[in-house]
Amino acid sequence: MVIKAPDRITYTDGHSFCPGCGHGTAIRLIGEVLQELKLEEDSIIVLDVACGGMPIDVWRYDTIEAAHGRPVPTAVGVKMVRPDQPVLAYLGDGAAYSIGLAETIHSARRNDNIVVIVLNNCVFGMTGGQMSPTTLQGQVTTSSPNGKNMESGGATLDVVKLLSSMDIAYLARGAICDAANIRKAKKYIKKAMEKQLNQEGFSLVELLSPCPTNWKMTPSRCADHIKEHVTSIFPVGEFIGKEGEQV
Amino acid sequence: MKGNEALAEAVIRSGCRFYGGYPITPQNEILEYISWRMPEVGGAFVQAESELAAINMVLGAASAGARALTSSSGPGYSLFQEGISYLVAGDIPAVIIDVARFGSGIGEISQGQCDYKLVTRGNGHGDSHLLVLAPCSVQESVDLMMQAFPLAEKYRHPVILLSDAAIGQMVEPVNLPEPQTVDINRDAWTVKGCKGQDESKKITNVFYYMDDYNSYLRDKYQKMQEEEQRWESIMTEDAQLILVAYGISARVCKEAVRMAREKGVRLGLIRPISIFPYPGKAFKNIPDSCKALMTVEMSITGQMAEDVRLAVNCRYPVYTYGTGIKVPGSSDVVRYASDIIEGKIDKEVF
Structure with missing residues (x-):
C-alpha cells in the first residue's frame, strides 16, 4: 500500500501548524476529495485569516485569503461570477460562528451554492486560545480562566441546532480524532462537494478538531477528549441532506 | 435622467x-x-x-x-x-x-x-x-x-x-x-x-x-x-480670492464667481475632480492678485481646508465657508468672500 499526499498539497515549505493540529488533517481531506472528484484544477478556495489562513502556504489551489470572518461572503462573490466552478470556504469556529455568524446564516438562508467547511476547535487558536462561541461549559481558556459558564461566556453555540430548520443542501459534523471518524469526515466533505456540483445549494460541514497548544493537552489526549467529551456536546453525523432519509 | x-x-x-x-x-x-x-x-x-x-x-x-x-x-x-x-x-x-x-x-x-x-x-x-x-x-x-x-x-x-x-x-x-x-x-x-x-x-x-x-x-x-490629478480652474488668473469646492458645492461656486464678477469682485474657482490624489498642481500658479483661498463645503469643520493648506504650502490664508446640512447659497458665498477680501473675517475655519 502506498500512501501519497494529494498532488496539489505541499507540506514541504512554509507551514507553521503546531504538532497535532487538526488543520493538517482537514487540509489533506479537502485535497483528497478534490483530487478524487477531479476538481482540483477548477476549484476556488476562500480561507479565513490566522490558523485558518495558513493552508494557502501548503497547497496549490487557486485561493483567496479573505478578511477574518468573511470567507463566506467572499466565496459567494466568487461563486456568483463563476457559477460553474466549485467554490469552497474554509474557516474556524470563531470566524463562522462569532464575527461572521450573520454571514454564515444569511448564506444558508439564500441557500448559496457553496461548500463551507468549519474547523471547530472550540477556541480562538492563533490569538492564544481565548473562548469562542463553541467553547464548552467549564472549559478553561485564556479569557475564561475559571472555566466558561453562562455568566462569563454565555451558552455554547451548536450550529446543527442553529441551521437545522433551514432549507439548505447539506449539514454534517465530523471529528478529527481517529481513523474511523476521519474517514467519515472525508465522506461528508465529498458529499458536500457533490451537492454543489448538483446545484443543490448551501452545504456546511463542521469538523471537530484538536488544538493541543491551546487545550494544553498532548495530541493523543486531545483525540480522547474529542471522543469522550466534545462529541457528547456536539454529536457527529449528517443532519440535513442525508441521502435516502427524510430531513 | x-x-x-x-x-x-x-x-x-x-x-x-x-x-x-x-x-x-x-x-x-x-x-x-x-x-x-x-x-x-x-x-x-x-x-x-x-x-x-x-x-x-x-x-x-x-x-x-x-x-x-x-x-x-x-x-x-x-x-x-x-x-x-x-x-x-x-x-x-x-x-x-x-x-x-x-x-x-x-x-x-x-x-x-x-x-x-x-x-x-x-x-x-x-x-x-x-x-x-x-x-x-x-x-x-x-x-x-x-x-x-x-x-x-x-x-x-x-x-x-x-x-x-x-x-x-x-x-x-x-x-x-x-x-x-x-x-x-x-x-x-x-x-x-x-x-x-x-x-x-x-x-x-x-x-x-x-x-x-x-x-x-x-x-x-x-x-x-x-x-491622476484632475481639476477644473475657472477665472483664477486675476482672482482676488479663489474659491475651492467639489461636488454640489462647486456648482454653487460657479454661479458665485459669475455673480461676484458682475459686482466687480474678482473671484476664481478651483474645482477638484480627483480629491485623492488632491490636485496640488492646480495651485501651482496662483496669481499675485490672490489674497486668500476659501473652501466652500457642506461640512461643519471645513474638512477639505487641510488639503488646500497643504497645496498652497500655507503661503495663503485658507478660509472655509462650511454650511453643514444646508446647500450653500451663491449670494452668501459672494458675501462671505467679499468680507474676507475686505478683512472682516478673522477666523479661517471656526
Whole structure:
C-alpha cells in the first residue's frame, strides 16, 4: 500500500501548524476529495485569516485569503461570477460562528451554492486560545480562566441546532480524532462537494478538531477528549441532506 | 435622467458584472436599478445582509476577475472600511460609490459633504488610500464612472466615486456612453482555477512580507499623484480670492464667481475632480492678485481646508465657508468672500 499526499498539497515549505493540529488533517481531506472528484484544477478556495489562513502556504489551489470572518461572503462573490466552478470556504469556529455568524446564516438562508467547511476547535487558536462561541461549559481558556459558564461566556453555540430548520443542501459534523471518524469526515466533505456540483445549494460541514497548544493537552489526549467529551456536546453525523432519509 | 439612475446605468455600461449592496438613502435608486438591469446583461446582483457582507462579496467577485462594485452612503460607507483595507492589501481593483449624506451617527438623509476625510484619509487600517473621483453633475457622474474601472485596473487598486444626495437625486439630461464589456479571464493574477498550471494563483493580504513592499505601495500612490490629478480652474488668473469646492458645492461656486464678477469682485474657482490624489498642481500658479483661498463645503469643520493648506504650502490664508446640512447659497458665498477680501473675517475655519 502506498500512501501519497494529494498532488496539489505541499507540506514541504512554509507551514507553521503546531504538532497535532487538526488543520493538517482537514487540509489533506479537502485535497483528497478534490483530487478524487477531479476538481482540483477548477476549484476556488476562500480561507479565513490566522490558523485558518495558513493552508494557502501548503497547497496549490487557486485561493483567496479573505478578511477574518468573511470567507463566506467572499466565496459567494466568487461563486456568483463563476457559477460553474466549485467554490469552497474554509474557516474556524470563531470566524463562522462569532464575527461572521450573520454571514454564515444569511448564506444558508439564500441557500448559496457553496461548500463551507468549519474547523471547530472550540477556541480562538492563533490569538492564544481565548473562548469562542463553541467553547464548552467549564472549559478553561485564556479569557475564561475559571472555566466558561453562562455568566462569563454565555451558552455554547451548536450550529446543527442553529441551521437545522433551514432549507439548505447539506449539514454534517465530523471529528478529527481517529481513523474511523476521519474517514467519515472525508465522506461528508465529498458529499458536500457533490451537492454543489448538483446545484443543490448551501452545504456546511463542521469538523471537530484538536488544538493541543491551546487545550494544553498532548495530541493523543486531545483525540480522547474529542471522543469522550466534545462529541457528547456536539454529536457527529449528517443532519440535513442525508441521502435516502427524510430531513 | 435622475443622477443615481444615470450612474447605475453607467455602472452596467462600464462592464460591471457584480453588484452587492445594502439599502440606504439617498442611494437606493442605484441598488434598485441594478437589481433589474444587471440580470439583463448576464451579471450578478445580490442584496447583501449588510455592507460588511457586500464589500467582501465584491472582494471575492473582483478576485475572480469580474468588474465588481458596491454602493452606499455615510453610515454604510463606514462599514465598508474593513473590506476596503483588504482590497488595498490584496491589490484588488474594485469600485465603490458613496452617495454622501449629512452628519455623524445616523445623520440625515439629505445632502452633505462630510465624508471627505473618510474617503481621503480613512479607508480602513493600514496605509490605505483610494483614488477618489468627485463629480459635480449627472453627466460627470456617468463620465467618471466610465473611467473608474480602467483606473482601478491600471493600479490594481480600489476606486471611490464620491457623489452626494443632491447630485444623486437631481434630474439632468445625460449622454450615455457605449457599453463596455471585459473578459472575466483577461488578467493572469485572478483566481479562475489552475488548469494546466503547476502553480496556483493566491490572493493574499500579506504582501508586506515582500522585501520591496514599502516602495511598491509608495510608488503606486506616487504614480497616482503624477498621473491622476484632475481639476477644473475657472477665472483664477486675476482672482482676488479663489474659491475651492467639489461636488454640489462647486456648482454653487460657479454661479458665485459669475455673480461676484458682475459686482466687480474678482473671484476664481478651483474645482477638484480627483480629491485623492488632491490636485496640488492646480495651485501651482496662483496669481499675485490672490489674497486668500476659501473652501466652500457642506461640512461643519471645513474638512477639505487641510488639503488646500497643504497645496498652497500655507503661503495663503485658507478660509472655509462650511454650511453643514444646508446647500450653500451663491449670494452668501459672494458675501462671505467679499468680507474676507475686505478683512472682516478673522477666523479661517471656526
